Amino acid sequence: MATTTAAVTLTSDLLSDNMSVSTSTTCMKGGTSADGLDQIDMGYVEIATGTNFDLLNADDTNNVNKANKVYVANESTDETYYVVITIDATVVGRLYAGDWMFIPWGAEDATADIEIQAYTGTNKISYAYLHEGKLLGSA
Amino acid sequence: MATTTATITIASSDLLSDEIALTSSATLTGAGNSTGILNTSGLSRKTLASGHAQYTLFDGTDYTADKAHKLYLKNISTTADEYFLVTINSEDIGRLYAGDWALIPWSAHDADNDIKIDPSANDMTLEYMLFVD
Numbered sequence: 001m002a003t004t005t006a007a008v009t010l011t012s013d014l015l016s017d018n019m020s021v022s023t024s025t026t027c028m029k030g031g032t033s034a035d036g037l038d039q040i041d042m043g044y045v046e047i048a049t050g051t052n053f054d055l056l057n058a059d060d061t062n063n064v065n066k067a068n069k070v071y072v073a074n075e076s077t078d079e080t081y082y083v084v085i086t087i088d089a090t091v092v093g094r095l096y097a098g099d100w101m102f103i104p105w106g107a108e109d110a111t112a113d114i115e116i117q118a119y120t121g122t123n124k125i126s127y128a129y130l131h132e133g134k135l136l137g138s139a
Numbered sequence: 140m141a142t143t144t145a146t147i148t149i150a151s152s153d154l155l156s157d158e159i160a161l162t163s164s165a166t167l168t169g170a171g172n173s174t175g176i177l178n179t180s181g182l183s184r185k186t187l188a189s190g191h192a193q194y195t196l197f198d199g200t201d202y203t204a205d206k207a208h209k210l211y212l213k214n215i216s217t218t219a220d221e222y223f224l225v226t227i228n229s230e231d232i233g234r235l236y237a238g239d240w241a242l243i244p245w246s247a248h249d250a251d252n253d254i255k256i257d258p259s260a261n262d263m264t265l266e267y268m269l270f271v272d
Contacts, residue, residue: 004151004159008240010211010268012143014179021182021268023213025238031220033237040154067222067236071149073163080171082207085244090230091252093244096170096207100163102147103241104225104233112230128149128161 002038004130006069006102027130030067037067041129044075047083052117055127058107062133065106069131070114073100075124083123086115097123140175143167143270145209145242169272170207178271184215186264187256193226197254197269202247206272210254213240213266221263226255234259245269 007024027037047053056070074083076097085092085101088111095101105114116125146164167176187194202208214223216237225232225241228251235241245254256265 002151002154004149004154006240007148007150008211008242009146010143012141012179014141014143014176015181019182021211023240025240027239028219028236030222030234030236033219038154040159065234067234067239069239071147071161073165079168079173082171084246087227087232088230090228091246091248092227092232093209093246093248094170094205094207095244096168099165099167099207099209099244100145100147101242101244102149103243104235104239106224106231106233108231 001036003036027069028067029132037130037132039131039133042127044126046122046124047116047118048122049118052086052115054113055116056114056129058110058112059135060110061135063107063131065108066132068105068107068129069102070105071100071102071128073126074098075126078121081120081123083125084117084119088112141177143176167209167270168207170205176270176272180269182266182268184264184266186262187258188261190258190260193255193257195253195255196267199247199252200250202271204248205246208245208247208272209270210243210245211268214238215264215266221260223263223265224257226257228252
């Protein structure tokens with residue numbers, strides 16, 4: 001099986017005591033410790049303002065209710081630039097220039113796409129999608 | 140100004156023919172500015188006795204809408220098939236399986252956009268921390 005790890009370190013001097021939280025997970029298929037996620041899509045796109053785009057499609061077949069993981073980073077450098085991440089019609093949050101996210105994505109039904117819309121200017125986005133399967137469109 | 144950083148590394152030596160070693164570091168700042176995040180819930184831990192009962196972790200009405208809040212979650216279970224279903228408002232985001240963690244941007248877009256969790260089994264424990272813009 002493929003072994004992919006995702007590690008995070010959070011550090012801050014926000015509190016009286018310095019904080020340093022570190023953890024790592026091996027990205028497994030849903031409900032097992034024996035089989036790792038073995039499929040990945042990676043990309044880099046420039047997203048113009050004005051339209052809400054589908055970044056990843058929920059296909060309601062191969063990726064529904066799995067242990068998929070989505071990484072998105074906003075590579076823009078202007079601090080006023082941001083993208084809004086939406087799933088179906090629910091706004092998840094804003095990724096400002098320099099921000100990244102790493103979320104589980106259950107793709108619970110056919111409309112639960114991960115959508116992205118850019119604001120202020122054309123945002124530069126890199127992403128990775130670790131998954132258990134993906135429905136390819138018919139040619 | 141406080142400085143809070145979040146660094147991720149995604150690594151694999153055998154998923155592709157070439158090694159993956161993706162690293163990104165973000166300094167958590169306010170929406171549209173370079174001022175560091177000034178508030179946090181602190182690192183917290185919650186054990187939920189009942190499985191399949193949805194629990195509101197953060198209420199959207201308590202936070203300013205359309206900001207650059209960030210939420211850290213970790214399922215500390217070691218039983219592979221135990222997961223937390225993470226939901227915002229009524230939209231399921233995904234399943235956080237045993238050992239998995241997430242860093243989620245949260246804009247508390249409207250009052251109903253609560254962060255909710257639903258454990259798949261009894262006595263599961265979640266570790267979490269909210270960075271508040």
